[in-house]
Amino acid sequence: MGGRAFTDRMGMGPARTVQRRRTGRLAGWLAGAVGLALAAGGALVAAPPSPPPAAASVGGTSVTILIERGDATQGFSTPTVTVAGDGTLSVTNLDTYDHTVTSVALDSAGVPLFDVKVLHGTTMAIPAVDGLASGTYEFYCRFHPNMRGTLVVDRAGGGTTGVEPAYDQSLVVPSVLTGSHLRLRMREAHVRVLPTGPRTPMWTYAGTWPGPTIRRPAGRDTRVTFINDLPRGAGAMSVHLHGDHHAAKDDGQPTRFLIQRGRSRTYHYPLTYGGEPEPSSFFWYHDHRMDHTARNNWRGLQGMFVVKDADGRTLRLPTGARDVPLMVADRSFNEGNRLANPFAAGPQMVHRHGEMRFTGEHAPPNDATTGTHVLVNGRYLPHLDVSATRYRLRLLNASSASAYTFALSDGRPLIQIGTGNGLLPRPVARPELLLGPAQRADVLVDFHGEEGTRVALRSVPRTDSTAGTGSRTAPLMQFRVQGAARDPSLLPTRLPTPELVRAPRRVTKTWRFDLTGDPRTGSAWTINGRAFDPDRVDHRARLGTVERWRLRNTSDVTHYVHIHAEQWRTLSRDGRRPPPWERGLEDTWKLDPGEVVEVAARFTDYTGAFMIHCHMLDHEDHGMMARFDVVP
Ligand SMILES: [Cu+2]
Missing domain, CATH: 2.60.40.420 (Cupredoxins -  blue copper proteins)
Structure with a gap:
């Protein structure tokens, strides 16, 4: 774990020894100073007031989670905090990045028990801690999920604790379109995303989020006409079929060949490569308008596209209802289940020496758009009834900034057979599978002999590297295994991989x-x-x-x-x-x-x-x- 003291995913109890880290840094000094100030007020002090070095664990009745410069990659300076009695908790952010302190555990409405954004150079209280019952709570930063910590609440009396998700919505598999010339109208629609309350107004392809899944045979000429009937203010759109090979004019250019409001544009996808049918692939289509791609995707302009070739039949991979595309994306919501608008705060574009730059609160590097709710096919914490057979899951991360490490709750691996662009040379067992924004994976899961069991698909912290930005900790969905059924599918041991080019030695x-x-x-x-x-x-x-x-x-x-x-x-x-x-x-x-x-x-x-x-x-x-x- 690259020298990090914090190695335990499941949390650390108050009695557990926490290794000291980053000896002599400000963490120890500040924790000590906080402790001293409290000691003067007569409160219980758990952190040693002096001298440095740092203790990674701090506690007391007025406790500060400390974030220092560099913590975006190194993790919280105080990964373990203990709040005793009616103590209070706050966050001080001395880093140059904005961060959040977000509870992994969810309340009965599926909302994190606490979720506080703390801008760089500020301190924020976490008032929700007042209502928590005694126990241990994992937290992380939504912008930099490799920053993880543990809060221990130690007090008498009751309070809120985390609730296991009920997964009571059904997974929605988007409708499928197969025609050679399709028409998709971009329009505002009220979409069922959260299980209760009003539907969410979104910008959609043909009225749903995700839009319809397009399934086309490889090598068959395909045209899709997109009509821009979005509300005033949405502006011109541009649709990119991500992963596909097609002409520049059909690529969803950021500033050219746009679809103005009230107009339409037809994109041509031959689904060929060098005159041959494309490999079987899992693409997706989404807006690509310059300066507004994040906003337009957040509002809902996203859909999936499957290119089928003969592999599926010859390999006897699962088909039909057992071939399930799953689009994972996070969003935040305001009152009335309306989408939050992270783009209202800017940033402002300026020009320096003829190049664009950005200023303001949402300027780089503090521009990562993440959501409190992670949705699968546009629904929050859904379930899918499956037969006790093999399934093919096509995983797509359609988030703006969040990465997910997919894992099944019973620890069995996902059998990866492909990327978004075709099959792998051979299947790979993946106990954990990381997908960043726009990445896809084609995986098999076998539910044979598991009638009556429930298996959750979730995102867990990255274990492959601590150098990176990390992946979310979040439940995603649940599979409810019903009865046995006939299953003609096979688990392939070799796969017909697309031909790979011979590369020159020299970097071009x-x-x-x-x-x-x-x-x-x-x-x-x-x-x-x-x-x-x-x-x-x-x-x-x-x-x-x-x-x-x-x-x-x-x-x-x-x-x-x-x-x-x-x-x-x-x-x-x-x-x-x-x-x-x-x-x-x-x-x-x-x-x-x-x-x-x-x-x-x-x-x-x-x-x-x-x-x-x-x-x-x-x-x-x-x-x-x-x-x-x-x-x-
Ligand atoms: Cu980037």
Whole structure:
């Protein structure tokens, strides 16, 4: 765990010894100072008043969770806090990033027991702690979920505790469209998201969130007409079919070929690659309008797209109702179940030396849009009745910023057979499976012999690395295993992997992802030091050639980088052969701080402008996108 003292996922009791960490840092001093001030008031003091070094555990009747500079990657300076009697709890944030202190446990309405956003350089009280019963409560930061801690409440009398989710809504599987020319009207609709109360007004593709799932055979010409009937103020839209290979004019360009309000546009998807049918894939379609992609996706402009080839039949993978696409995305809500509007606070765009920069509270790096509720196919904590057979789950993370590490509650692995862009060379057992924004995985789960059991799918903290931004701790949904049924499906041991290109030795192009500037004077997420400019060509690739690209993250948060136009082979991750689940085709890669990933593709079929960008949508909107042109 990279030297971190905090290693226990399930929480630590008050009697447990906590290792000291970061000796001599401010944590110990401040905890001591807080203790001293309280001692003067006659209160119980658990933290030693002096001298430093730091104790990671603090307690008393007026307790401070301390966040210091660097904690976004190192974790809370005080990972264990104890509140005794009628004590109070607050958070002091001395970091340059905004953070939250969010309870993992949910109340009976499914809302975190406490969830406090604390801007950098401020202190916030956590009044909800007053009502908590004695016990141990895990907490984390929604923006940087690798920051985790434990709150121990030690008092007489009753109070609120966490409630296991009831999963009482049914999972909704979006309606399926299969035609060769489809029409989808973008319009406002009132969508059932939360189990009780009013429906939520959203911007939708054809009235639902997610929009209809499009299923098309590989190699069959497909046209989709999108009509923009969204409310005034929504502006022009642009639809990107994420992962697919198609012409530049059909790519959902951020500033060109837009769909103005009251107008329509038809996108052409041949579903071919170099004249051959595309591999079986799990794509998704979503808005890609410059500066507004995060807002338009948050409001609901998202849907799934499955490209089928003959693999499914020859491999005897689960089909029909046993092939379930699952789109996972987080949202927050206001009164009346209305979506919160994180975009009302800006940021403001300014220009510095001809490049865009952002100022204000929501400027980079404090622009991560996360939600308190993690939804599956647009419903909160749903369940799915399944037969005691094998299922194929297609997992999509459609969140703006949150990553999820998928795990089943009974500890059995997910059997991953594919990425979003086709099958892997062989199945990989994944006890935990991390997906950042826009990443997908194709997995098998077998419920044979488990009649009557209930298995939860949830997101757990990352254990693969502590260097990155981490994944949410959250329940997602529940499978309720009903009776046995005939199951013609098989568990494949070999898979027909799409052909992988031979890459040149030399790196053709390096793309470096970083943060530039300061939110007070203007900041931006940048690629090679520059913020996005749709009129600037940052690289030219020649049609028909194979290029090797190096992706390098020099910032101190994780990015998930997406490349348009082609389907890419992952050559290496940090100089080593990529892990087994990255040996198929990909379009979006995790880049933890300091990580270097090399990828290769042949530029095939289409010339014109395409994008490379971070798929954390606030990062994309705030500069972290570049244009490359494929030229004849
Ligand atoms: Cu990013």
